[in-house]
Amino acid sequence: MIEYLVTKHSYWFYIILIMMGFYGMMVKNNLMKKLIGMNIFQWSIILFFISIGAKKGATIPIIETHGVLNQAVRAADYINPLPHVLMLTAIVVGVATTGIALALLIIIYQNYGTLEEDEIIEALKK
């Protein structure tokens, strides 16, 4: 059991992170804290993807001697670059989300003078 926990420690870390983010998004009353929760949520998934490409004792995925591709390349020697490349896209998506969310928060703050969700709902009812 202990071994199970320890060998998979990075995955436990992502589960904790994603739950923290989810808690922040669902429970926090302040919209800025919701946004921070959303970022933690996204980053935990990005970390998960990055870790699945990693291998023990492997090197960066650049084949040193070019032109020898007819020889078999031992995949175990190289880190899988594809999840990392995918996560470059996902990071851009995350940055764009944060940018739009911050712009929305500025508009909300200008309109209501607060970022507390219950106060905004109260103001909207009037």
Next chain:
Amino acid sequence: MTTVHFPALIVVTPLIASFIVFAVGWFDRRYCFPLVIGALTACLIFAAGLAAAVLDNGNPLHYHLGSWPPPWGIEYVVDHLNVLILLAIAVIALLSAIYSRSMAAREFPQAKLPQLYTLYLLQVTGLFGITITGDVFNLYVLLEIASFSAYAMIAMGERGAAFAAFRYMIFGTIGACSYMLGVGYLYILTGSLNMADLNQLLPALYQSKALLAGFSLLLVGIAIKMALFPVHTWLPDSYTLAPSSVSVLLAPLSTKVGAYVLIRILLSVFNAPFYTSLYPAAPVLGWIAAAGVLFAAFLAIAQSDLKRMLCYLIVCEIGYIVIGVSSSNRLGLTGALLHLVNDMFMMACLFAVTGIIYAHARTRNIYELRNLHRTLPLTMAVFVTGALAVIGVPPLCGFFSKWYLVLGAIQAQQWFFVFVILMSSLLNTVLFFRIIEQVYFPPRESIPAEHAHHDTPFRLDPVPMGELIPAACLACFLILLGFFSNMLITRFISRAIPGTF
């Protein structure tokens, strides 16, 4: 003319045009609108070309971006399933762009129009991309492009819209992240992101628990994006408060494209035995959708705001589509796909009319719309056409898709689903005839004295032609789709459904 590069062009044209529109907006705002119309007309031509090519060929078209062969590179696939949806998106995007010209001029200051049209084209890019792509991760990116432009456009709306957009964004991000995590699971298991490749590789892994987790995450993500009950809560607020010129594009298309993604993932990435018997996702989805249909139909009746009522109707229609998918036989899937296309046009028509009514009468409260047919005869005629189509009165298109949905549910022997579809049609009848009664047959005493005599001369609506004509075109499409539904089924839909059904 060769159609080889059309699959890429249909996505790239609105993408590049959106940047050009933004740049041109700095110099002269008058050129923005013609550019938008030009780009969307080009998209319509590409979509029509693709449809003709697919019908000629009889086989799906494959386009390899950058000439990388499929399992490594991103592939765009056009088959009988998505070419129909591409065409519907192209037609509705073009009509609602024409509609939005005078509507947007009324709703926004001139300086904001270039930004609006930039986002508008980005939204169309995302919708086309989601529909055409054959790569699960590319789908995620395009889903987010469509969502971002939706958040920003919704936030441009009336009071409270920014807050609604923020809530939509929290929900949408959970959905997109869940989808991405599901894609990650599939990638770990197979090492592939191509839909056709996954479809070949996955059956060997169908017993794997990790695959079930990935599948569930994918379904949750898509359910949030398509506003399936009970995760629809972002939809009513954000679409009600969005500007009329925006909601006419967003409301019909983005949830329906989400439903298309559901069908695509179930049919093209997984296969029927997996989601019906091995892992009974179809019955679960069906029961959730049936609950959602009844729930949304009742809530729609409770609304007095016309636009909010239509928003609940969208949730209801998404439920229909999922019920069709869950009956997992040929008839049910035919109904689901036909309803997907029909509902795009029905909702576009009704949202366009609602925008006109709101702009003209300055109210969306259905109890204040009395005698509106005297001032807006044609607009109200379009509204009644849309309403009858949603209820499912033959020969309008809504009837045929509901017919197949009911037949599918009967064949699957899901009698409760049959009851739900018929019951909610009845509830929709109540819903719309309440409004039609208020408009055409108000209580006697509520008729103002100057309108009391019936010989008021017939006048054309005091509505800009640029708004009325697109709405009327959409209403015509409702009739045409009804008359030609058999052609749609034999030419496209029956060939889109895998032969295993």
